Amino acid sequence: MLSPEDLVNKAHRRDIKVLAITDHDSISGYVPAKRVADELGIELISGVELSVQFHRRELHMLGYGFDFQHEAIQEYLTYFAEKRDQRAEAIVNRLYKMGLRLDYDTIRAQHPDAAIGRPHIARALVDAGYVKNTGRAFARYLGDGRPADVPKELPYAKKAIEVLHKSGGISVLAHPGHWVSDHEVNDLQRIGLDGIEIIHPSHTAMLTDFYARVADRLNLIPSGGSDYHGKRADDESNFGKIGLSNEQFQRFRLGRR
DSSP states (O other): OOOHHHHHHHHHHTTOOEEEOOOBTOOTTHHHHHHHHHHHTOEEEOEEEEEEEETTEEEEEEEESOOTTOHHHHHHHHHHHHHHHHHHHHHHHHHHHTTOOOOHHHHHHHSTTSOOOHHHHHHHHHHTTSSSSHHHHIIIIISTTSTTOOOOOOOBHHHHHHHHHHTTOEEEEOOTTTTOOHHHHHHHHHTTOOEEEEEOTTOOHHHHHHHHHHHHHHTOEEEEOOOOOSSSTTHHHHTTTSSOOHHHHHHHHHHTO
16 A cells, blocks of 8 residues: 555646545645645645444445644544454454464554555465455454454444534545435435535446536535555556546535535
8 A cells, every 4th residue: 555645746747726635534645735735836635534324324424624733633543543442453453363373463563544444454465375365354254254353343324424524524425326315314414414426436427427416416515536545456456536526626626514
């Protein structure tokens, strides 16, 4: 995975003018990325991707344009980072008891700025030679209901929305094409959701058009991006190619004010 500085430099080479880094449950990359972005003339919008609970299941919510120093977002992320670390350590302990000798402190040291989660542990299993790939790690050990799985504590969507608003930002439903129903979108809008991700690599043209119409109907801010992780097969072709048009971005910018 790229460092925040390397990611901004890569964006510059791809002629990207506006960028948001939306790490999962972490904003630690914002300050180093902002320093490079300012030098290169890239507009960097503060961003984060939050895992939340809604209608008894997990959804992902994007936050944009917040004050990264605001105590509301700082306290929220600190609390859930601690919970996430506790869960990750519990998973590693379960694996250790099963004979898979991973060391949590080593995994943490390899990813000092990340919120450690199952993908990091899956990679450690691969590196240690216990499985051939991360997919196998999830299938055998880490996936929901598998032997080393530990349920995670998720904040309610309404709480995440309130924190983002207190911090001066907006809340956006991430990749709704991942089995989010119209009923759930409507209910999220009622509790304060500001926007919806209409453009995403997993969305077909038909889904993109559908969610654009949903955004218009519910007066939600349109959002979109490449969801670049730097490790998937299609990441390189998507980076700098999938995102909002200038007209859509102006609507996004106006909606944030």
